[in-house]
Amino acid sequence: MSRTGEFQIIDRFFTHDAFGEWQSQGVGDDCAIIDTGAGRIAVTTDMMAVGTHFLPTARPEDIGWKALAVNLSDLAAAGASPRAFFLSIGLPERDDAWLEGFSRGLMALAAETGCALLGGDTTRTADVNGTRAPVTISITAMGALPAGKGLMRKGARPGDDIWVSGTVGDAYAALKHRWGHWQLMPDAAEALFARMDRPTPRLALGSALLDLATACSDISDGLRADLGHILERSGVGADLRWEAVPISPALRSLSVKAQQEAALSGGDDYELVFTAPESARLRIEQAGLLTDTRLTRIGKVTEGITGDNLTVRTESGAVVSTAVGGFDHFAG
Amino acid sequence: MSRTGEFQIIDRFFTHDAFGEWQSQGVGDDCAIIDTGAGRIAVTTDMMAVGTHFLPTARPEDIGWKALAVNLSDLAAAGASPRAFFLSIGLPERDDAWLEGFSRGLMALAAETGCALLGGDTTRTADVNGTRAPVTISITAMGALPAGKGLMRKGARPGDDIWVSGTVGDAYAALKHRWGHWQLMPDAAEALFARMDRPTPRLALGSALLDLATACSDISDGLRADLGHILERSGVGADLRWEAVPISPALRSLSVKAQQEAALSGGDDYELVFTAPESARLRIEQAGLLTDTRLTRIGKVTEGITGDNLTVRTESGAVVSTAVGGFDHFAG
Numbered sequence: 001m002s003r004t005g006e007f008q009i010i011d012r013f014f015t016h017d018a019f020g021e022w023q024s025q026g027v028g029d030d031c032a033i034i035d036t037g038a039g040r041i042a043v044t045t046d047m048m049a050v051g052t053h054f055l056p057t058a059r060p061e062d063i064g065w066k067a068l069a070v071n072l073s074d075l076a077a078a079g080a081s082p083r084a085f086f087l088s089i090g091l092p093e094r095d096d097a098w099l100e101g102f103s104r105g106l107m108a109l110a111a112e113t114g115c116a117l118l119g120g121d122t123t124r125t126a127d128v129n130g131t132r133a134p135v136t137i138s139i140t141a142m143g144a145l146p147a148g149k150g151l152m153r154k155g156a157r158p159g160d161d162i163w164v165s166g167t168v169g170d171a172y173a174a175l176k177h178r179w180g181h182w183q184l185m186p187d188a189a190e191a192l193f194a195r196m197d198r199p200t201p202r203l204a205l206g207s208a209l210l211d212l213a214t215a216c217s218d219i220s221d222g223l224r225a226d227l228g229h230i231l232e233r234s235g236v237g238a239d240l241r242w243e244a245v246p247i248s249p250a251l252r253s254l255s256v257k258a259q260q261e262a263a264l265s266g267g268d269d270y271e272l273v274f275t276a277p278e279s280a281r282l283r284i285e286q287a288g289l290l291t292d293t294r295l296t297r298i299g300k301v302t303e304g305i306t307g308d309n310l311t312v313r314t315e316s317g318a319v320v321s322t323a324v325g326g327f328d329h330f331a332g
Numbered sequence: 333m334s335r336t337g338e339f340q341i342i343d344r345f346f347t348h349d350a351f352g353e354w355q356s357q358g359v360g361d362d363c364a365i366i367d368t369g370a371g372r373i374a375v376t377t378d379m380m381a382v383g384t385h386f387l388p389t390a391r392p393e394d395i396g397w398k399a400l401a402v403n404l405s406d407l408a409a410a411g412a413s414p415r416a417f418f419l420s421i422g423l424p425e426r427d428d429a430w431l432e433g434f435s436r437g438l439m440a441l442a443a444e445t446g447c448a449l450l451g452g453d454t455t456r457t458a459d460v461n462g463t464r465a466p467v468t469i470s471i472t473a474m475g476a477l478p479a480g481k482g483l484m485r486k487g488a489r490p491g492d493d494i495w496v497s498g499t500v501g502d503a504y505a506a507l508k509h510r511w512g513h514w515q516l517m518p519d520a521a522e523a524l525f526a527r528m529d530r531p532t533p534r535l536a537l538g539s540a541l542l543d544l545a546t547a548c549s550d551i552s553d554g555l556r557a558d559l560g561h562i563l564e565r566s567g568v569g570a571d572l573r574w575e576a577v578p579i580s581p582a583l584r585s586l587s588v589k590a591q592q593e594a595a596l597s598g599g600d601d602y603e604l605v606f607t608a609p610e611s612a613r614l615r616i617e618q619a620g621l622l623t624d625t626r627l628t629r630i631g632k633v634t635e636g637i638t639g640d641n642l643t644v645r646t647e648s649g650a651v652v653s654t655a656v657g658g659f660d661h662f663a664g
Contacts, residue, residue, distance in 0.1 A: 022416045024416075036415070037371065041368065043416075045472060047453045052457060086376075087346065099345045111348075115352060118364040119356070119364040125465070
C-alpha cells in the first residue's frame with residue numbers, strides 16, 4: 001500500500017545513495033526485493049491508523065484482517081510467497097476486547113496464507129491534552145522469491161497488454177455509501193462492504209505471474225494512480241478502454257459517473273494490475289483459471305509521452321476524465 | 333527493546349502454534365532468528381511514540397538516531413550484523429523541519445553501521461477532538477547471522493560468569509535530572525544526556541560474542557529486568573556483587589541509593605548483559621579490547637530457584653533491594 005503524495009516525503013527525506021551489503025531491486029515499489037547473499041526475499045511495511053485507514057467504527061476483527069491483507073497484497077504484487085510478519089501496535093490504553101478481536105482477524109489470515117507472526121512490539125501512546133491518540137498499527141511482512149525473480153513496477157513495454165484481476169471500485173463505493181454520499185441497495189451495500197473490510201490479497205496469482213508479467217502493482221491508490229506508477233517507472237504510456245474495466249454487479253447499480261470515479265480513482269481494492277506481452281495471453285488466462293481469479297484485459301501499453309500518459313476512452317472514443325486519485329494523507 | 337508488562341499482551345493475544353515455512357528460534361527474544369532455507373537472518377521491530385519513549389522536547393536528530401539505535405541494539409544482542417531497515421512514521425501533519433532533522437540523525441547511524449533504509453511508509457494520524465496525535469515511529473531492522481548461530485536469552489548455565497558492557501544507569505539518571513527529580517552538576521548532566529540521547533548499539537561486541545556467550549540481552553528495561561529475562565528463559569538464578577556493577581563517574585556523583593536505583597532498575601542504556609563459562613574469560617577480555625568496549629564481570633549464574641532468582645549483595649553481604657524495574661507502558 002503506497003500513497004501517492006507520500007512519495008514526496010520518502011523521496012525528499014529518506015532517499016540516499018546505496019551503501020551496505022544488502023541493496024533493494026525495488027526502490028519505490030510495493031516491496032523491497034533483496035538479495036541477502038543466500039537467497040532473495042521481498043519485504044514491505046505499512047503503517048495504518050484508526051480514523052485514517054480505518055473508520056472509527058470498524059470492527060477490530062476486520063482491522064486485524066485488513067492490516068495484514070494490505071501487506072500481503074504488496075507481497076502478491078512482487079510475486080512473493082508470504083513467510084513471516086512483524087507487528088507493532090500503539091494503543092492509548094490496554095483494551096483486551098479490542099486486542100482479542102484484532103488478533104482473531106489478523107491470525108485467521110496469517111494461518112490461511114502461511115505467514116507466521118514472528119515478532120512484535122506494543123507501546124502505549126501518550127495522551128495529548130487529555131485526549132487519547134488513535135490506535136496505530138505497523139506491519140512489516142516478508143516473503144520468499146526464487147533467485148533472480150520478482151515483479152516490479154518497471155518493465156512494461158509498448159505493445160504489452162494491460163490486465164487487472166477481480167473487479168475495481170468496490171471498496172471506494174462502500175466507503176462512499178458508509179459516509180452517506182452515495183446510496184446503495186442493501187444487497188449491493190453488503191457485497192461492497194465485504195470487499196472493503198476483507199480484501200483478498202492475490203497471492204496465488206502473483207506467484208503465477210512471476211514468469212509472465214513484465215510489470216505489476218497492487219491497486220491500493222486506485223487503478224489510474226497505480227497503473228500510473230507502472231507507466232512512470234517503465235517510461236511508457238497506456239490506452240484503456242472504459243467498457244473493458246471489470247465492474248461488479250453491485251457497483252453497476254450506481255450511475256456510470258459514479259462507476260468511473262470508483263473504478264478509476266478509488267483505491268483500497270487490493271487487486272493486481274499488470275502488463276504482459278501478447279504472446280503470454282494464453283498462459284495468463286490459464287493462470288487465472290488455476291488460481292480461480294477473474295482476469296481482464298483492459299488496454300494496451302503505448303510509447304511514453306511526457307505529461308498525462310494514461311488515456312481512458314469509451315467505445316465511442318470519448319475521453320473519460322476522473323481525478324488521478326490516490327489518497328494523499330498529507331494533501332491540502 | 334522489550335518492555336516487561338507488554339509480554340503479557342504478546343503472550344495472551346499474539347502467541348500461536350508454529351505454522352508456515354519460516355520459524356523463529358528466538359520467540360520472546362530481542363530478535364526473531366529465522367532460517368529462510370537459504371540463510372539465517374535476525375529481525376526485530378520496535379514502535380516508539382514521542383511523549384512515551386521520547387520527551388516532547390527531544391531534538392528530531394536525536395529521535396532519529398535513537399529510533400534506529402534501539403533496533404540495532406536488539407540485533408547486537410543476537411550477535412547479528414545489521415543489513416537493512418524499514419521505517420514507518422505516523423505524523424499529525426507534514427513538518428519538513430522535523431523530518432529533515434529526524435532523517436539526519438537516523439541516516440547518520442544507518443551509514444555508520446551499514447544498515448540501509450530499504451523501504452518505508454508514512455501516514456497521517458487523524459486528529460481526535462481537534463487534538464493532534466503524537467508522532468509515532470516504527471522500525472523493523474534485519475541483520476545477517478552465520479548459519480546455525482545467534483545469541484538468545486536462553487542458554488545461561490550455573491557457574492557461568494555474568495558480564496555487562498559499558499556502564500549502566502546513565503540514561504535513567506539523565507531522565508531523572510531532566511524531570512527535575514535528581515540534581516546533577518552541569519558536566520555530569522551533559523555526559524549523561526549524551527548517553528540518553530545517543531545510545532551506541534554494541535554491534536561489534538555482539539558479533540564477537542557469537543562463539544563465546546551462552547546467553548545475551550541488551551539492557552533496555554534495566555539490568556535487573558533484562559538479566560531477569562535471561563534467567564527466566566534459562567531456568568537459572570544469579571548472584572550479583574553490587575560493587576562490581578560498572579558505574580560512570582557522572583553517576584557516581586549521586587547518592588549510592590540513586591546509583592543503585594539507576595544501575596539496577598533504570599533502563600534505556602542499550603548495553604549488553606551476557607553470560608559465558610569461566611573458560612571463555614580470556615577470549616571475552618580480548619573481544620572487549622578488540623571492539624574497544626569496557627567489559628565487567630558482575631556476578632555468577634546459580635542453580636534456578638522459584639520466585640526471586642536474582643540477588644544483588646554488597647561486599648558486606650547486605651542485599652540491595654530495588655524495584656524490578658522495566659518500564660511498563662500499560663501498568664496501573
